[in-house]
Amino acid sequence: MSQNVGVRAAGTRRWLKRLEVRMLGLALLVFAALSLASPFFLQANNLLNLLDQSVVTGIVAAGMTFVILTGGIDLSVGSVLGVTAVIMGLTIRHYGIAAGVGAALVSGGIAGLFSGVLVARFGLPSFVVTLGVMAIGRSLAYIFSGQNSISDLPAAMSDLVYTPILGVPSNVASLIAIYVLTWLYLGFTRGGRTIYAIGSNREAARIAGLNVLGYSILPYVISGVFSAIAGVLMSAQILSVDPLAGTGLELDAIAAVVIGGASLAGGRGSMIGTLIGVLIMVMIRNGLNLLGVSPFWQGSAIGVIIIAAVLIERLVSARTGGG
Amino acid sequence: MSDTALLSARGIEKIFDRTRALACASLEVRAGEVHGLLGANGAGKSTLSRVLSGQVRHDRGEIFWRGAPYAPRRPREAIEAGIGMVMQETSLAPDLTVLENIFLPALARPGGFRPRAFRAQAEAILEGLGQAQSLPLEAEVRSLSAAQRQLVEIAKTLAMEAALIIFDEPTASLSPGEVERLFDIITRLREEGRGIVFVSHRLEEVFAITNRVTVLREGRTVAASIPTASLTQAELIRLMAGQDVSGGRTSSRTTANGQEVVLEARHLAAPPKVRDVSFTLHRGEILGLGGLVGAGRSETLEILFGLRAPAGGEMRLEGRPFAPHRPREAIRAGLALVPEDRRGQSIVPDLSVQENLFLAHLAARRGFGVGLRDREAEARRLLERLDLPAGRLDEASMLAFSGGMQQKIILARWLLLKPRVLLLDEPTKGVDIGTRRSIYDMLREVAASGTAVLVVSSDFEELLELCARIVVISDGTTIADVESALLDETKLTLFAAPRSSMGAVSSLLAALVAEYGGVAFWGLIDGSLTEGGRFYCLARVGEDSAAEPGFRAGETPLIAATRIPAALSAPKEGFVREAGGSPATLLVPVKSHRGHALGWIGLSLAGASLPEPAPLRQRIGAVIAHEM
Numbered sequence: 042m043s044q045n046v047g048v049r050a051a052g053t054r055r056w057l058k059r060l061e062v063r064m065l066g067l068a069l070l071v072f073a074a075l076s077l078a079s080p081f082f083l084q085a086n087n088l089l090n091l092l093d094q095s096v097v098t099g100i101v102a103a104g105m106t107f108v109i110l111t112g113g114i115d116l117s118v119g120s121v122l123g124v125t126a127v128i129m130g131l132t133i134r135h136y137g138i139a140a141g142v143g144a145a146l147v148s149g150g151i152a153g154l155f156s157g158v159l160v161a162r163f164g165l166p167s168f169v170v171t172l173g174v175m176a177i178g179r180s181l182a183y184i185f186s187g188q189n190s191i192s193d194l195p196a197a198m199s200d201l202v203y204t205p206i207l208g209v210p211s212n213v214a215s216l217i218a219i220y221v222l223t224w225l226y227l228g229f230t231r232g233g234r235t236i237y238a239i240g241s242n243r244e245a246a247r248i249a250g251l252n253v254l255g256y257s258i259l260p261y262v263i264s265g266v267f268s269a270i271a272g273v274l275m276s277a278q279i280l281s282v283d284p285l286a287g288t289g290l291e292l293d294a295i296a297a298v299v300i301g302g303a304s305l306a307g308g309r310g311s312m313i314g315t316l317i318g319v320l321i322m323v324m325i326r327n328g329l330n331l332l333g334v335s336p337f338w339q340g341s342a343i344g345v346i347i348i349a350a351v352l353i354e355r356l357v358s359a360r361t362g363g364g
Numbered sequence: 365m366s367d368t369a370l371l372s373a374r375g376i377e378k379i380f381d382r383t384r385a386l387a388c389a390s391l392e393v394r395a396g397e398v399h400g401l402l403g404a405n406g407a408g409k410s411t412l413s414r415v416l417s418g419q420v421r422h423d424r425g426e427i428f429w430r431g432a433p434y435a436p437r438r439p440r441e442a443i444e445a446g447i448g449m450v451m452q453e454t455s456l457a458p459d460l461t462v463l464e465n466i467f468l469p470a471l472a473r474p475g476g477f478r479p480r481a482f483r484a485q486a487e488a489i490l491e492g493l494g495q496a497q498s499l500p501l502e503a504e505v506r507s508l509s510a511a512q513r514q515l516v517e518i519a520k521t522l523a524m525e526a527a528l529i530i531f532d533e534p535t536a537s538l539s540p541g542e543v544e545r546l547f548d549i550i551t552r553l554r555e556e557g558r559g560i561v562f563v564s565h566r567l568e569e570v571f572a573i574t575n576r577v578t579v580l581r582e583g584r585t586v587a588a589s590i591p592t593a594s595l596t597q598a599e600l601i602r603l604m605a606g607q608d609v610s611g612g613r614t615s616s617r618t619t620a621n622g623q624e625v626v627l628e629a630r631h632l633a634a635p636p637k638v639r640d641v642s643f644t645l646h647r648g649e650i651l652g653l654g655g656l657v658g659a660g661r662s663e664t665l666e667i668l669f670g671l672r673a674p675a676g677g678e679m680r681l682e683g684r685p686f687a688p689h690r691p692r693e694a695i696r697a698g699l700a701l702v703p704e705d706r707r708g709q710s711i712v713p714d715l716s717v718q719e720n721l722f723l724a725h726l727a728a729r730r731g732f733g734v735g736l737r738d739r740e741a742e743a744r745r746l747l748e749r750l751d752l753p754a755g756r757l758d759e760a761s762m763l764a765f766s767g768g769m770q771q772k773i774i775l776a777r778w779l780l781l782k783p784r785v786l787l788l789d790e791p792t793k794g795v796d797i798g799t800r801r802s803i804y805d806m807l808r809e810v811a812a813s814g815t816a817v818l819v820v821s822s823d824f825e826e827l828l829e830l831c832a833r834i835v836v837i838s839d840g841t842t843i844a845d846v847e848s849a850l851l852d853e854t855k856l857t858l859f860a861a862p863r864s865s866m867g868a869v870s871s872l873l874a875a876l877v878a879e880y881g882g883v884a885f886w887g888l889i890d891g892s893l894t895e896g897g898r899f900y901c902l903a904r905v906g907e908d909s910a911a912e913p914g915f916r917a918g919e920t921p922l923i924a925a926t927r928i929p930a931a932l933s934a935p936k937e938g939f940v941r942e943a944g945g946s947p948a949t950l951l952v953p954v955k956s957h958r959g960h961a962l963g964w965i966g967l968s969l970a971g972a973s974l975p976e977p978a979p980l981r982q983r984i985g986a987v988i989a990h991e992m
Binding site for chain 1: 695726733
């Protein structure tokens with residue numbers, strides 16, 4: 042067995058070399074550049090702020106990674122976040138915080154199950170299905186909320202976000218916990234490896250007898266639940282729910298996953314990569330704010346980074362003969 | 365044949381990743397000759413063809429085309445130079461019409477698509493090939509037969525005015541009648557002064573059509589431009605296989621030996637590909653599923669493995685009804701499938717070699733983790749048995765491996781599960797000759813340990829070597845179940861011919877029965893067998909117990925065991941009456957117009973008054989010469 046472990050470690054090393062290490066290099070470069078450019082960037086306060094800003098995008102991007110690994114895409118994450126947050130807000134009024142959070146997670150799961158079944162069982166393109174769910178979700182968010190913000194959330198909600206766990210606030214702790222658990226799941230369990238196999242060669246996975254249907258649906262459910270978690274944390278932070286919450290979030294999440302080295306064709310990508318992708322995006326936003334750059338330029342900056350990251354990845358992998 | 369070389373290639377070398385596909389290959393083709401390019405599977409024939417037609421760039425070596433250096437970087441350059449290739453797996457666009465496909469390359473030239481001019485040109489090309497009636501120009505290519513598609517490919521190269529045409533295994537999916545027609549076309553092309561490269565490993569065809577041959581072995585040319593007429597089949601086999609590999613098959617075919625039935629299929633149907641397939645598979649046996657490409661063999665395996673829903677028929681696994689709806693159910697029941705298309709159906713490129721090896725295990729396992737520990741010892745034993753260095757397991761991708769190595773890993777993937785039934789689809793496609801041997805040995809060993817093995821292959825030699833029994837499928841229907849000791853490639857080819865292309869024979873048989881009664885049949889007589897002559901019945905029409913010949917289509921009885929031994933053992937000009945007085949049988953030899961013997965057509969009649977044999981003989985002979 043020791044030999045076996047050694048084999049896997051060697052494989053993992055090579056894999057790291059291929060993918061995340063390059064992105065980590067990019068992240069450190071951005072980090073160093075911003076540290077030099079702005080005296081405020083490196084302050085402890087700002088670093089914590091950086092992690093705090095990563096929570097919502099990070100959790101949604103984690104779910105998105107699952108979907109993209111199977112070769113799909115989930116455009117509905119932003120509006121699922123919005124509608125589940127509204128459901129939570131309404132439920133809390135009558136049944137309390139625990140029930141509200143539970144209702145949000147369950148409805149997020151149901152939304153994901155709906156998309157997943159249509160994509161995996163009926164073979165519809167994920168782009169189209171989740172585009173539809175995106176529209177439905179946002180529309181329901183308006184209807185359920187009566188087009189108004191829900192601003193009567195109990196103050197105890199903020200405990201969900203600010204209770205320190207091992208010295209870090211609980212929202213950052215949940216982000217870390219989610220990334221550790223999903224990393225372990227994708228790398229070392231039957232289900233995780235099945236998801237990679239499906240994304241890499243669905244037909245081979247099917248013939249090998251893997252549960253292709255089940256593990257094609259699961260990523261959408263995870264994505265829906267994670268969107269709901271992100272919505273809960275977001276609402277708890279500001280103690281209010283806006284039916285517009287999460288608008289445009291799908292683009293940030295997809296961008297983070299892609300910057301993290303995942304292939305939109307499926308089969309390639311990792312949680313570590315996605316986390317780095319999220320941090321790069323948040324750092325750039327944060328840094329540009331600190332430098333006083335107009336927020337209207339931020340979109341261009343993020344866009345350039347996405348395209349450059351993918352272009353570099355393509356050029357490098359073409360040269361090494363991979364991909 | 366002119367004496368100057370049209371094309372000459374010397375010292376061609378090509379390395380794919382780590383595999384040396386061509387080591388030192390050379391080829392010289394003259395105008396007005398058919399040049400055979402021969403070699404076993406994996407010898408580099410296809411790679412060399414692809415180099416010449418610009419699909420692959422060679423690493424080293426030089427090519428001269430009409431005396432000038434030639435190094436095509438893409439297919440377009442080869443086309444413009446005048447080198448065309450008729451592909452093994454066709455390169456046609458199925459949704460476009462025949463006409464559009466023929467002129468597809470012309471779309472890239474200035475001038476645009478001129479339907480009327482193109483139409484006239486296409487008609488002229490087909491006329492020149494003597495095939496004016498065989499291709500509807502407005503039909504979608506999707507609706508064509510394999511032979512018609514090939515004709516489109518040929519017309520396509522001619523529309524580009526190719527002076528050299530490479531045919532890559534052109535007969536793999538053709539019936540004998542269609543092969544004859546293709547040979548007519550090739551002969552015409554040669555007479556027009558074009559150079560033809562004919563890539564094949566079927567020796568009879570090589571002798572029938574080529575003027576000179578070049579033999580490749582393990583990527584190198586071992587015999588260059590030898591006149592075909594100066595060679596014997598045995599010499600050619602020795603050149604192709606090398607000295608070390610003895611040609612002797614028959615050595616160790618695994619027979620069922622009365623073992624119990626493991627898997628039984630009765631009248632399986634999944635139209636349009638599978639119509640009526642039946643067979644029984646015994647424990648410890650290697651059974652062949654033979655037939656032409658597209659006959660429905662792969663689809664039959666798909667039904668067995670739960671990849672395709674049958675519309676009719678039943679399957680029994682160890683006596684119990686068996687109807688898997690997905691591969692997982694088939695695997696849990698003890699089946700395993702090594703599919704044909706490794707890249708598309710087996711390899712997961714983003715998983716490591718080790719994970720690829722354990723993929724089926726991952727699926728079969730219950731529980732949360734990946735559990736490689738469970739099968740580690742078995743995996744190590746298998747890798748050793750298959751000569752796979754354990755060190756290569758940690759490589760990141762299987763794609764860098766040679767075809768043979770890949771196939772060994774996929775085979776090991778399934779053997780890890782210790783299946784009761786192992787299904788293999790073209791198990792040595794793209795596998796080099798050395799690895800082929802070890803795969804054969806492995807399959808024999810697996811069968812000997814009690815697994816039932818079912819092999820689908822288009823390579824009849826492979827089936828004859830490996831299998832004790834061969835079930836032949838043609839147009840989705842099982843038509844014969846014959847011991848392979850009784851078969852050779854010629855007989856297998858005739859059994860496997862699509863019934864549709866044999867329509868002329870069938871309608872002749874039906875017409876004879878309608879007119880004269882009795883039983884009409886078509887088959888081969890083989891008197892060369894040691895235990896006495898046998899009759900191989902390919903087709904039969906008519907139910908008349910008084911004229912019963914004593915065999916049905918697909919049967920291969922000893923002549924002595926039939927009801928018409930006198931007629932079959934000594935065919936004469938007229939009717940031969942059996943010893944008991946009935947029936948009387950007329951046998952007429954069938955020859956194609958190229959002179960190939962295609963067996964005998966017989967008419968058995970009861971009763972005393974017999975028709976005049978001479979006009980009958982003429983009628984039977986005439987139909988065949990025109991229609992086959």
